Amino acid sequence: MHWIIAPVILPAMLAPIIAYVMRHDITLARVGSFAGVLGLLGIAIGLFVMASSGETFVYRLGDWPAPFGIVLVLDRLSALMVLLTAILALVVLYHVVATDWDKRGRHFHALYQFQLMGIVGAFLTGDAFNLFVFFEVLLIASYGLMIHAGGKIRLKAGLQYVVMNLAGSTLFLFALGTLYASTGTLNIADMAVKIAQVPVEDAAIVRVAGILLLFVFAVKAALFPVQFWLPATYSNAPAPVAALFAIMTKVGAYAILRIHTIAFGPEAGAIGDMVTAWLIPMAALTLAVGAIGVFGAKRLEHLIAYAVIGSMGTMMLAVAAMTPAAASAAIYYMLNSTLAAAALFLFADIYLSRRGEDGRLILAAPLAQNGLFAAAFFAAGIAMVGMPPLSGFLGKLLILEALADGPHITLAFSAILIGSLVMILGFVRAGSILFWKSVTVAPDPDAEAAPPVTLSQGAGMGALVALLVGLTLFAGPVYDAGAAAADQLFFPQGYIEAVLAPHGEG
């Protein structure tokens, strides 16, 4: 049973070793980091198999019983998220090593392990204050990764990112304080029990706390009106780091999915339905902002960053509906959009490092491997905007189907369909400028030819596209796993009973 804490302990132990013992030897640090990520992947697969029995596993830290001590909870959803994190971490780490990004600054691998520790911890914890602590762990590591390799603009954008998140953390603490003052607990399962019993006349304060929490998670998930930090951060971070950050917006989405379904869900007495009312318009506007941003982007990195915002909007529309069917669709779409966004960022890294021009979407002489780059952009772009045949299309279709009999059908359908169209146009525009029209530009005879992409450098991006194809081919089993996770989420009795079980049981 101690395996539940292993994915947190492993990177937490490994990171200081890398930072203090292996820092002078990049090869050693790489080996250590790879061993850590492979170990994490192994543990994640083990936990996923364990959770697929449908049971909710609880790990009591220090063996203190639930509402008093901190618990880690493993159910289908958290196991799936940990697995996704481990897979993404492995691919991104491979790309970083293959393209020598880790040599451009110090302590990359140590920060990377701390980052994984924070993300995995946030997925596993069953305590709201502990969630705050893991958020801080993943943020403080992300500050270091964000400004990795330095540079004027990157430092400035990094400063903006830090300030933004510190203000967000303060808000998180205010929300937790309000919640504790009104319910007397910070354990998510216990909170669900207490909130359901809140009398109508006292509901206002709990509602304020719930909306504050929603807002804090919206900052992480880059939802309108707090999405503005994302383009500057993602486009200025080192591209492989931005690829890993693709999972960080999902941490916010996961927190909403976890806390707001269990504690503030439709069954939460006087509080019920509040989340849907707020989230639906927020998500639709997020999608609109993302789509317009994709269409108007002047640089490739901005285009991808806005596409991430747009995909968060699509996904949160499904989350906001608060039904098991919509949540299953959201989980499937989340897998797709994480992998597609990471693939696009890795593509941007490989492509822009060779294109003599910067990321601006302007005409320039084509690279020798123009066709290869065009194909890679095409594949990842199709998955991102949701065109057939890749999994983005299936994800959007599932979301539309799940929302079709809900009360928000008009808004959701018009947002998703018009948003998709505008995003497709944006991607078409970028692709035709970068790859299609560029063949009319005569190459500068004095310019040195960019080094061709070697197999090892392209393998990370290729692996992500292969995963996307796999997600499409095995859409049935993957969707079923997501649906099982959503079912577990929307029948929180199992979760609550497992967490609050008397000492000694479970």
Added chain:
Amino acid sequence: MEFLVASAVGILTAGGVYLILRLRAFPVILGLALLSYAVNLFLFSTGRLVVNAAPILNPYGDQPYTDPLPQALVLTAIVISFGMTAVLVMISLGSFFENESDEINLDAEDAAEEGTK
């Protein structure tokens, strides 16, 4: 006393928000520090304000006691905000030396320069 604590939280928050909106690194750091003081005070008061009582439950339960959990939470929050402020100061110093200005906004000039990094 409730009024005193509540107005202290309010004034600290107002000052912090005002300073954050200045968009220069030094006032913003001070503002975030003020905000973290405000939130620490707020967290402390979430266990209800009790004067002259130990955070220990007496075995007979007949003496007033104060809720120990918010104190533990505040301790955690102080440590985290302290560390975060240190990181923020280092990053803003790095940004200041690189950019020779402590402005936080990415302006039009930066946007033009952005590609050439």
